[in-house]
Amino acid sequence: MRNIFLHLHPSNISESSLRFNRTFGLGGMAALLIVIQMITGILLRFYYIPSPAEAYNSIIFIKNQVLFGQFIRNIHYWSGVFLLLIAFLHFLRVFFTGAYRDSRSVNWIFGLILLLLIVFANFTGYLLPWDQLAYWAITVSTNIIGYLPVIGESLRDSIIGGKELNAGTLQTFFAFHTALFPFLLIAIVFYHFWRVRKAGGVLLPETQGKSKMVPVMPNLIFREFIVGLVLIASLLIFAALFNAPLLDKANPSYSMNPTKAPWYFAGVQELLIHFHPFFAAFIIPLSVMLFLAWIPFFKYNEPPNGHWFISGKGMESSKHTAVFSTVVTLAGILFNAYVLNFEMVMHGVPALISNGVIPLLILLLLMGSYYQFYLKGFRLSKAELVQAAFVFIMVAFILLSLTGIFFRGKDMELTFPWNV
Ligand code: HEM
CATH class of the missing domain: 1.20.810.10 (Cytochrome Bc1 Complex; Chain C)
Structure with missing residues (x-):
């Protein structure tokens, strides 16, 4: 008192x-x-x-x-x-x-x-x-x-x-x-x-x-x-x-022009450029939110130890995953903008498939391969694996947001910040 x-x-x-x-x-x-x-x-x-x-x-x-x-x-x-x-x-x-x-x-x-x-x-x-x-x-x-x-x-x-x-x-x-x-x-x-x-x-x-x-x-x-x-x-x-x-x-x-959402929704707006709205505005954000809410309830083997990044191995795998996520996100943005637009190439295929299911499957395949052929070698605990998934999502989210905020200009085309 x-x-x-x-x-x-x-x-x-x-x-x-x-x-x-x-x-x-x-x-x-x-x-x-x-x-x-x-x-x-x-x-x-x-x-x-x-x-x-x-x-x-x-x-x-x-x-x-x-x-x-x-x-x-x-x-x-x-x-x-x-x-x-x-x-x-x-x-x-x-x-x-x-x-x-x-x-x-x-x-x-x-x-x-x-x-x-x-x-x-x-x-x-x-x-x-x-x-x-x-x-x-x-x-x-x-x-x-x-x-x-x-x-x-x-x-x-x-x-x-x-x-x-x-x-x-x-x-x-x-x-x-x-x-x-x-x-x-x-x-x-x-x-x-x-x-x-x-x-x-x-x-x-x-x-x-x-x-x-x-x-x-x-x-x-x-x-x-x-x-x-x-x-x-x-x-x-x-x-x-x-x-x-x-x-x-x-x-x-x-x-x-451009009409941009407030900066904290720039990531979702950027996703909408690459995925069918059903995935960009619904499936992907909802899955991320469910994952975040579920994080405390996975069955972990050991209690939390309070150390930053759990362990040396946890820190290393997080760094590697951050690099992987950076490469996948940036390559995806550039590839979609300059090399291949699925919706245009697959004429006649419903956009939900060409622009939704297919890019999402490619993304999941890349993530699965990264896990199978690389991350598995670290022999991570459940908590360290969840941490790697979290790092992947956060890095992708931050990069998508930065792209939307700084690198989208007229007609939402990719451009440099000084041309926006
Ligand atoms: C308005 C927003 C928030 C306020 C004012 C707030 C305030 C605080 C404060 C003062 C602490 C004590 C330790 C510290 O300063 O870090 C704390 C701890 C904690 N916060 Fe927040 N917080 C907010 C948002 C969040 C968010 C977004 C999360 C995560 C989803 C979160 C989860 C936690 C947890 C789990 C603890 C316990 C941490 C520990 O025991 O080390 N908080 N919060």
Whole structure:
């Protein structure tokens, strides 16, 4: 009861959990960014008007007339971007230290829910300025939902409240962005914190687990304070140097070229260029999500040891898999763009087969061969194998996203970033 921070932490913790390279302070940074988002969001709300006629003008007013309006808008925008990147890095650190299993498996699942919530909080905020960028980015992204089988079209129409974006869409997105998602985020983050404590704190390697216990105050609190200050300073510098984007007011009859989805959906948009929508928007993302959610529940032979990448062998196989994934992804993108377009070559064959089943089978065959003729030689444990699969997916996802964000220009053709 002496100190509010002690409700979040135990009074003593193991000295080795203080090491920066255990967590990099990423979970704490994500929590701080959520707080910054809430504060700046409330400030913006004083002037923002959620209607297609007024939204854009209210943003212009905030930019030009409100004291520090542009700066607050920049902080809100960049803390949303930082939050997504930092939560993603936190998710990678949790995975690569093996902290997703046993008493931590529930927290892994809630972590995934948090990651999705952050994506959708960003996504719903993206539409609010109602400029060309927002209008067309949300149009292409919601069109992706329309590709889902059977329910796709009607699901898309009910999310946006009609055939194209309208006043209802803006109001729904506004309500989700300012009420539902913040509420769920806060509630789940508290639960997430509680579960970290319930699991006995951060997972530590056995050798370090028995290290000396030290009081949280000042040892941990002081470190958290420094990390928080550095984060806030970087965010402020960023917000001072780079303005949040704002183009012309939305014009539904003049589409942008290229029309890109928000950067966190660029990977899925890139997949749509290479695979039939049924696979790109449904089968592949769903399989990846199911795999991620199932990771804690595979039958592993040994308990997690808390070491980065499990072992030397785990580290080596991850590096090799990262190279393999890089080669397959980049070669696939270039091959599809410049050498062979399955749909064009196989005239008369349904696109679902030529552009879906066939490229997917080729990909699975490559992955199977890599496993059979190369990875098997490492004699990996189940956890190390799951790790290799995770590395393959993450590297492919990051490369697809980078290609979509930086290397797609007019008509979504491949190009260099300086020509985009
Ligand atoms: C809003 C987003 C999030 C916040 C604020 C948050 C916060 C935290 C904090 C403060 C910790 C304590 C250790 C640390 O700082 O790393 C932690 C641990 C943990 N987080 Fe998160 N987290 C978030 C998202 C996620 C995501 C996306 C995942 C994974 C899917 C995840 C899974 C876990 C797990 C399993 C632990 C326990 C780790 C261990 O025992 O070593 N969290 N989280």
